[in-house]
Amino acid sequence: MRSFSFTKMHGLGNSYIYVNMFKERLLEEELPDIARCVANVHTGIGSDGLILICPSDVAPIKMRIFNSDGSEGKNCGNGLRCVAKYAYEHGIVRDEQFAIETLSGLVEARLFVENGKVSSVEVNMGRPRLSREEIPMVGKEKDMVINEPIEFAGHTYYMTGVSMGNPHAVFYVDHIERAPVTTLGPIIEKDARFPEGINVEFVEVVNDRELHFRVWERGSGVTQACGTGACAAVVASVLNGKTKRNEETVVHLAGGDLYITWKENGDVFMRGGAETICTGVYYY
Numbered sequence: 001m002r003s004f005s006f007t008k009m010h011g012l013g014n015s016y017i018y019v020n021m022f023k024e025r026l027l028e029e030e031l032p033d034i035a036r037c038v039a040n041v042h043t044g045i046g047s048d049g050l051i052l053i054c055p056s057d058v059a060p061i062k063m064r065i066f067n068s069d070g071s072e073g074k075n076c077g078n079g080l081r082c083v084a085k086y087a088y089e090h091g092i093v094r095d096e097q098f099a100i101e102t103l104s105g106l107v108e109a110r111l112f113v114e115n116g117k118v119s120s121v122e123v124n125m126g127r128p129r130l131s132r133e134e135i136p137m138v139g140k141e142k143d144m145v146i147n148e149p150i151e152f153a154g155h156t157y158y159m160t161g162v163s164m165g166n167p168h169a170v171f172y173v174d175h176i177e178r179a180p181v182t183t184l185g186p187i188i189e190k191d192a193r194f195p196e197g198i199n200v201e202f203v204e205v206v207n208d209r210e211l212h213f214r215v216w217e218r219g220s221g222v223t224q225a226c227g228t229g230a231c232a233a234v235v236a237s238v239l240n241g242k243t244k245r246n247e248e249t250v251v252h253l254a255g256g257d258l259y260i261t262w263k264e265n266g267d268v269f270m271r272g273g274a275e276t277i278c279t280g281v282y283y284y
């Protein structure tokens with residue numbers, strides 16, 4: 001029987017099982033199955049997936065994320081805040097501002113520390129990618145997708161496409177509590193027009209600085225929060241003239257609030273909480 005130590009953490013209820021790969025050894029080919037197993041609430045630990053905190057050649061640490069279906073994502077906003085907290089509180093990094101490598105490039109985390117504990121984290125998530133080839137989405141490579149009519153299941157919806165290193169399809173609704181998250185989400189997630197699948201976000205605009213938000217995540221389904229998705233929602237809202245560039249927008253997710261600004265320099269900044277739930281040993 002093999003085992004590894006883990007820490008369960010969450011960002012606004014978007015929880016993952018975190019494994020410190022500076023200390024643990026997991027076989028690459030087993031990672032998707034380990035993600036599926038630990039995420040299972042009945043026979044595993046229960047989470048939205050698995051996140052590895054790894055050594056990096058280009059930054060103090062590297063984050064890898066696996067969804068609950070075992071697929072590997074390229075970025076994870078809530079995960080980045082938890083990884084930054086873990087790395088500081090476990091002495092992997094000593095600075096309160098440092099880079100983190102992800103599969104979609106480097107990001108920069110800034111910690112807010114109280115009595116040696118990280119209370120919240122701000123992450124510079126970098127620039128959104130807006131062309132069809134970057135989302136990715138089929139069609140003319142250089143075109144953007146802003147409030148574009150698109151048909152799913154016989155109905156026309158208006159989509160804005162944004163990548164934060166991972167793909168997001170943003171749709172506006174009048175009442176967030178009626179958003180078709182579990183009916184339309186899974187259809188769009190796997191639509192053939194998205195070669196890598198896509199995360200699906202529904203947004204209700206409260207005012208030009210406030211959004212309500214729900215998500216169907218690629219590879220995980222409904223989650224309490226999606227940091228990259230909330231960033232995509234703010235970028236889409238600026239592009240659609242609903243919120244303002246360079247001004248902080250509060251995004252109300254099911255699990256709590258994120259504070260996001262798409263700055264004039266092009267970078268998207270996200271600030272929010274990160275919590276440690278428990279630690280343990282997983283046997284497999």
Ligand SMILES: N[C@H](CCC[C@H](N)C(=O)O)C(=O)O
Pocket residue numbers: 014067072073074075076077078079166167199217218219220223225226227228229
């Ligand atoms: N929950 C994560 C997003 C996971 C993205 C993953 N579902 C994918 O892109 O495949 C977040 O806080 O950004």
